Amino acid sequence: MATKTTKRKGETSTTVSVGIRIDPKIKFALDMMGRMQKRSLTAVIEWAISNAITQQDWAHEEPFSEVIDxxxxxxxxxxxxxxxxxxxxxxxxxxxxxxxxxxxxxxxxxxxxxxxxxxxxxxxxxxxxxxxxxxxxxxxxxxxxxxxxxxxxxxxxxxx
Structure with missing residues (x-):
């Protein structure tokens, strides 16, 4: 997992770079979602993953997203x-x-x-x-x- 370094010495970004391979149709759908939502591809992917995290079922009383927190x-x-x-x-x-x-x-x-x-x-x-x-x-x-x-x-x- 790569961490971006800002121009100021010693500071790191709050984001990490992740390389993924996805189906071309999924990529197209993400691009279309970005256009519809007026968001970048990165923002659409983050939004989709955040939604998936909140919906993750894992057989515990406490929601998955709260445990992650x-x-x-x-x-x-x-x-x-x-x-x-x-x-x-x-x-x-x-x-x-x-x-x-x-x-x-x-x-x-x-x-x-x-x-x-x-x-x-x-x-x-x-x-x-x-x-x-x-x-x-x-x-x-x-x-x-x-x-x-x-x-x-x-x-x-x-x-x-």
Missing amino acids: KVWSTDESTRFVMMAFFMPQALTYDELRIWETIKATGFFWKTYPDGTWQVAEDMIDVGWVRSGWSAILEHVERHKHSPTIVPIPDTDLAPF
């Missing part, structure tokens, strides 16, 4: 944690390995006096996950062939 963050690690809590069925195998590693590592969780923790949205310290995100990804990659999840030792996380 909960999950979305510009920070990759925060977005990942929210996706793991609110859309776990969307995680890939590799993402599941990352999530299982986070769940098995006490460092990321608020602990009870006896040292145990509970995997719950209000018990995770997203700031610690964010700070250790690179270390988490490296650890999971290093142990990807292990048949079991390998928790990250505290010594590998502090200080990052």
Whole structure:
């Protein structure tokens, strides 16, 4: 996914560029919709996708679009944690390995006096996950062939 860079150094655009292949008839229809709505092709595609998101059926009480609003963050690690809590069925195998590693590592969780923790949205310290995100990804990659999840030792996380 490419991110546009503006003329000012260090700033990024709020949009991303996506290359897609579509049927010529669909492209024609989108062009005609753009003419009818007085919108650009990009605006018509965004409008159509936004409508599809609001209509997405996914067998949960909360509408899909509201869950997307909960999950979305510009920070990759925060977005990942929210996706793991609110859309776990969307995680890939590799993402599941990352999530299982986070769940098995006490460092990321608020602990009870006896040292145990509970995997719950209000018990995770997203700031610690964010700070250790690179270390988490490296650890999971290093142990990807292990048949079991390998928790990250505290010594590998502090200080990052």
